[in-house]
C-alpha cells in the first residue's frame with residue numbers, strides 16, 4: 280500500500296532524539312513532496328519529519344514521490360457542520376483557528392492578518408495545542424490517575440487542567456504571584472490544585488520547585504519549556520494551518536509576527552514558513568526592559584527552540600502601554616478584542632513597517648489569546 284496512515288507508526292515519535300529530523304522536514308517542505316521509504320519503522324526520523332509537518336499519510340515503497348497535498352498536509356479542517364463527538368474532538372476537528380484580514384492600516388503596504396488562537400476551546404488560547412499534544416503522548420506511558428503539573432503564567436495551566444481531566448489525570452499548576460486572577464481561579468474550577476508563589480518574580484523561577492516536587496515523587500512534570508511536543512504541536516497545528524490558509528487564501532505571505540514565552544509557537548511558525556520560503560520574515564516581540572506583558576518574556580531569559588533552531592528573526596521591543604494601545608487600535612478597527620501579547624506582536628510589526636524594514640505584502644500575526652481575560656490590566660491603562 281503506497282500511502283499508509285501515519286497513525287500506524289506514531290510509537291516511533293518518542294524514540295527520535297534531537298532536531299536532526301527537522302532537516303528532513305525542511306527539505307520536504309521546500310520540495311513540496313516526499314519520497315517513499317520501504318520500511319518506515321527503520322526510519323523513525325523520517326516518520327517524525329512527516330508527522331510534524333502535518334502529513335496524515337506516509338509513502339511506503341520504492342522510487343515513488345507524493346506531494347504535500349497527497350500526504351494530507353492540506354487537510355486542516357474537519358467539521359463543516361461543527362458537530363463533535365467529544366470535547367477533544369472539538370479541539371482536534373474544530374480547526375483551523377481563523378485567519379482574519381485586519382482593517383488596521385500599517386505603513387508600507389503591509390497587510391495585517393490575525394491568527395485568532397482564542398478559538399481553542401479549553402484555555403481560549405494557543406496553549407491548548409501543546410497541552411493536548413503533551414498529555415496525549417504522556418497517556419501512552421503514564422498510568423491514569425497520576426498527578427501531572429507544570430509552572431505556568433496562566434493559559435497553559437488552564438489548558439493542562441482541562442486536558443488532564445479528559446485523559447483521566449489529576450493536575451497541579453504553579454503560578455507566580457503576579458499572574459492574572461483567571462490563571463489562578465479557572466484551574467481550580469477545572470479541579471486542579473493551584474500553587475501560587477508570591478515570591479516568584481516570573482514563571483520560570485517556579486521551575487526548581489516543580490522539579491523538586493517531581494523528584495520527590497508524586498508529580499509528573501510535563502515541562503512545557505523543554506518538552507519538544509510543545510514545538511511539534513505548533514509545527515503540525517499552528518504553523519501548518521498558517522501555511523495552508525495562506526495558500527488557499529491567496530496571500531502573498533511576506534512575514535509572520537508573534538511573541539515568546541516557551542518560544543514553542545513562534546519557533547514552529549517561523550521554522551515551518553521559512554522552510555517553505557526562506558524569504559519569509561519573522562518579527563518577534565519582546566517586552567521592553569522592566570516591562571511586564573502577561574505570558575511573554577525577553578529572549579535572553581532563556582528559551583529552547585528559538586535558540587536551537589535555524590530560524591531567521593528580528594526582535595522588536597514593546598512596552599505594556601504600547602501593547603494595550605495596539606489592543607485598542609485593533610478593537611476599534613476590527614471589533615476584535617485581542618490579548619496583550621497579541622497586541623504586542625501587532626505593535627512590533629507596525630514598528631518594523633514604520634522603519635521601512637518590511638516589503639509590501641501579507642503578514643500574519645499570531646494572537647495567542649483574547650483580551651477578555653485582561654479587563655483589570657486594561658482598565659488601569661485605558
Ligand SMILES: Cc1ncc(COP(=O)(O)O)c(/C=N/[C@@H](CS)C(=O)O)c1O
Nearest residue numbers: 431432434435540541542544574620647
Ligand atoms: C498570552 C500568551 N501569549 C504568548 C505566549 C507565548 O507562547 P509560547 O512561546 O509559550 O508558545 C503565552 C505562553 N504562555 C505560557 C508560558 S509562559 C503559559 O501560559 O504558561 C501566553 O500565555
